[in-house]
Amino acid sequence: MTPTYKSQQIKIYNSLSGEKEIFNPINEGHVGMYVCGPTVYSNVHLGNVRTFMSFDVVFRYFKHLGYKVRYVRNITDAGHLENDADAGEDRIAKKARLEQIEPMEVVQRYTVDFHNILNKFNFLPPSIEPTATGHIIEQIEIIKTIIDKGLAYVVNGSVYFDVLEYNKQKKYGILSKRNVEDLIHNTRELDGQTDKKNPQDFALWKKAEPQHIMRWPSPWSDGFPGWHLECTAMSTKYLGESFDIHGGGMDLKFPHHECEIAQAEACNDHAPVNYWMHANMLIMNGKKMAKSTGNYILPTEIFTGDNNNISKAYSAGVARFFMLQAHYRSILDFTDSGLQASEKGFNRLMEAVKNLEQLQTSNQSTFEIATWQQKCYDAMNDDFNTPILIAHLFDAVKYINQVKDGSASITQDDLEILKQTMNGFIFEVLGIEDTAEVSTDSNKLSGTVELLIKLRQEARANKNFALSDQIRDELAAMGIQLQDGKEGTSFTVN
Template identity: 70%
Template sequence: MQFYQNQALKIYNSLSGEKQVFTPIHQGSVGMYVCGPTVYSNVHLGNCRTFISFDLVYRYLKHLGYKVRYVRNITDVGHIEDDADEGEDKIAKKARLEKLEPMEIVQQYSVDFHQILELFNNLPPSIEPTATGHIIEQIETIKEIMSNGFAYESNGSVYFDVVTFNKTHNYGQLSGRNLDDMLSNSRELAGQDEKRNPADFALWKKAEPQHIMRWPSPWGDGFPGWHLECTSMSTKYLGKHFDIHGGGMDLKFPHHECEIAQNEAATGQSPVNYWMHANMLTLNGKKMSKSTGNNILPREIFTGNNDKLSKPFSPAVVRFFILQAHYRSVLDFSNDAILAAEKGYNRLMEALETIIHLNPANSSTLDINAWKQACYDAMNDDFNSPILIAQLFEGVHYINLLKEKKESLSATDIETLSKTMHAFVFDVLGLKDEKGSDGSNEKLEGVVNMLIEMRKEARANKNFSLSDEIRNKLTSMGIELKDTKEGTTFSIN
């Protein structure tokens, strides 16, 4: 159904700094590009928040009846450390450290990325192009930029001429930065003498003899700049002008700013109507960082194999936790916060199980259609998932009132309540009922707890062979045990 004809969706546009009514370029169709991962390490929870946020956007656009082409890339030519123009390629560096081929690294972490997002119940994108699969397109984009006078070759590398571009365009329009300030604050970098100006960025880098990932080009063997791949792949699959471009807040500058410059330099037009940015995820009030140890991976949450949480949590609960905050707000992950989210998630699932047992009345005492529109109003306000969830809990309140016979609904209104709850919980929020309405999960939990007790008794009797056998057999079935001071818990992988 084409709900979009009756719903006025507004999107916060990072380019304008305000919410704007969403009007697609082609009626009924949406082109959306989201920057994907650089596959040189396990995807972390902060990355997952970005991809879950845009999965929500994708799901709601589809729910409204739009035909959506969702393109999300894989960066398998690792950009340079700290996104500079000098240094070692992240994927090549990982390959060297682990004594593997770069494409082995790419394959390993691409598989991990897909597995994690599948556990989070993310829908796959329509197209998932790779940077290495589009080297020819990137070389052609560079040629266009050079022919238009906005790039230059220097010692086998090609750089984007930011100063020349800024004379006729606005470099800094997305991030609100001033080029003169950027130039005055730029520090001298190694290899800086190749550039005309410190703000210039690489479109193509000459490969040094030791560089593994390299391709032939008109300027010699080398590899593309990080910003270039998204420009080339987005325009190939969505055209020179498309609807939505998304990514994490940390990509606004320099990545997305450079994308706009490249597109305008190559095609003469602004590439995107609505720029969207998801905010960061903190852990216990501090920025997530591998170097400081303030970091947690999704699998560590699912298995309980970490020192930050009191128990394992399912992917659906973690997804629900993430969606309880608006995608543009900072979200802090903590043990207390995820415990609270689990309680809320369980309440929601229990209410959905209750709906099917409600008895209709001849008349209604609740305005279900107004509540239904309030759910749409929440999502129409820049995909405001926390307000939607608040409305869904208002629906839970209605269900409990009906169960206790304190209110009544007609059969038609009960059907509307049920369909709306299911549509927004499962189709839009993308949650899964991991409790199981048939009680199968509860039965499984009872069996596993019985085996845990048997294992506990075996250990007390120093029968460690039986104890190990129970653990190993459960592990082989995807059930992982975690022993703590408080006892043994389990998680299902």
């Protein structure tokens, strides 16, 4: 019997309160979740992949428990300025100018790249993947509302959110634990710019310079929406004025998410989100990933091994497993040795899953299956603790191997639960794919290897160890490893 949400209690670390809180959805049995997606102006960053992977697992776990989940993850295809100055250029427009192509070509190219990479990592598609440019009208409506409430002002065709005025009525900075006074003191003087009343104010609408390609008509000017507005518009449209979970990378906490809260509060006079979740950063070799220092890797280079930071290629399954061995709220160090260690563990786990299919059952079990199963759920219930879950999965790996060796036993009923739980967590919840699996040629290959195994057995029977070792070693050199067990020899392909 697979447990459902009715029997499980999930705790989520809420960035807003700084504590783990029991998860109570607004509508029983339903979860609304919004995650800030990528700005598609270049190849997706590996750290971004990690963030989305964390929420992919959250999405998967909710579904696994039988929740109906609406998962919205946007594509930012406009509106992200390069800097806060009025002369700031849209990143996508800049890329388009540099490459001499249309902005929409930039968007298309990197949206495709983004989806390709996520598919390789076996991500589930979100329920809705809206784009910023597809929701200009909704954004304009929100701006009108905020102006009507007296919390935004128009200057030279641009509209700014009035943070100080807002702070008089509500509190600005509740998520990032900053207060406006500190912000004022720590603001740097930017040279000659700005229509803003205060540096803390942020743009809701920007008037487009004549050379600016991406522009839309509005009551204030031909222009484009500001940094933070799209997420408020799209989350409100698809999830409502209040929804359960909002996620994103830690780097978005301030100012992006802070501004989202302010915008939504300004419009609706209540908090938009019940649980804020933030995934921590990915670093590489102990340092921040940065193109400029070479401490950088493209997601696709993991699969090819074509990068100086890694010694070989790794499958997407291994990379995914590696990332999930760390908790989403911890900084994770991406290293070659870490990947190698994960690869070995990954292979052992996959081997055990295969062994699961050929275990002998008996009339008693030497392992508390029900207790173990609940421990797995407890791990995920405790703020989606995938490393703990994986630790428990390895307890089962040990048990499976013992049953296979005959030093432990399992009943038919328990075996069914074990299979269901292992497969459920590994493939459904963690979303791991056994990419090492040989698909198309597997029949021919296994036939060939079986033949060689037979020849090797004959050589061994004849004490022709030179030949038997030659077969074993040369197969190993090709990545085919023979494994001598109690009931004959099996093999794995790397």
